[in-house]
Amino acid sequence: MTSSDSAAPLDADAFARLALELHDADGFDETVEAVVQFALQAENCAYAGVALATTGGGVEIGAVTDPLVEAIYTAQINAADGPMLTALASGTTVYIADVDKESRWPHWLSAVAAAKIRSALHVPMRAGHKIIGVLSLYTHHPDAFNADDEAIAHLLAQHAAVAVATARHEETMARAVDARKLVGQAMGILMERFDLTGDQAFAVLRRYSQDTNTKLRDVAQHLIDTRKLPS
Incomplete structure (x- = not known):
């Protein structure tokens, strides 16, 4: 224009x-x-x-x-x-x-x-x-x-x-809120599947995030979408 x-x-x-x-x-x-x-x-x-x-x-x-x-x-x-x-x-x-x-x-x-x-x-x-x-x-x-x-x-x-x-x-801020929701949902999946506490489930997500050099929200999204943690 x-x-x-x-x-x-x-x-x-x-x-x-x-x-x-x-x-x-x-x-x-x-x-x-x-x-x-x-x-x-x-x-x-x-x-x-x-x-x-x-x-x-x-x-x-x-x-x-x-x-x-x-x-x-x-x-x-x-x-x-x-x-x-x-x-x-x-x-x-x-x-x-x-x-x-x-x-x-x-x-x-x-x-x-x-x-x-x-x-x-x-x-x-x-x-x-x-x-x-x-x-x-x-x-x-x-x-x-x-x-x-x-x-x-x-x-x-x-x-x-x-x-x-x-x-x-x-x-x-909107992305941060969305990330917290994703992480919370992923933690719920881990807690239910493996009988973990909230702290333990978060520790699992954080370890996979660090080991795979992937953002925490992306690890959570992958788990929600596939019901599997990243390789």
């Missing part, structure tokens, strides 16, 4: 609507998708994307408005170099006013040149003291983003960071 590269006027009501939309988003994926779609409406851009820091120190593509943004992100991730990664690592905004005058990040330059991108703005998404991702905006015109555009991008990145951090936390 592309926009007409023209920004719509924004006011407090627009950001209030965004906050409600992000709050009502059904899960993590829907939250980041709402962010990039709002960016298309709010900003002077043709394409938008969100890249997110992972717990292992890597980067994942959160959402994009067009496959070419995914290609641009992928080029940077594969090369371990690019303005999005620079913004993520430094926590500072990176604005490329004119791609044709830029000499840094050769892999990124090849990717944006193929997409006929001329300007790009990368704004860190900060949740507390932590940079959790980057909001990226792209246009087909040089010198496309002015001070107002950048200010709006920072506001959007702030809203997005809070929403994404909250969605991630809720998803993590």
Whole structure:
């Protein structure tokens, strides 16, 4: 999807609507998708994307408005170099006013040149003291983003960071609750089959988890599905 590269006027009501939309988003994926779609409406851009820091120190593509943004992100991730990664690592905004005058990040330059991108703005998404991702905006015109555009991008990145951090936390908590339920069900199977106590059944699951280098919840799921412990 592309926009007409023209920004719509924004006011407090627009950001209030965004906050409600992000709050009502059904899960993590829907939250980041709402962010990039709002960016298309709010900003002077043709394409938008969100890249997110992972717990292992890597980067994942959160959402994009067009496959070419995914290609641009992928080029940077594969090369371990690019303005999005620079913004993520430094926590500072990176604005490329004119791609044709830029000499840094050769892999990124090849990717944006193929997409006929001329300007790009990368704004860190900060949740507390932590940079959790980057909001990226792209246009087909040089010198496309002015001070107002950048200010709006920072506001959007702030809203997005809070929403994404909250969605991630809720998803993590939901997985934890689900894991506890699975482990409890698997313990029940072992207790009934082998006349074990709860502590003994949990010890069996933990030993198989360690011996097979498998997550405890996956050991439990395997036992529930097959009525057998992993080999």
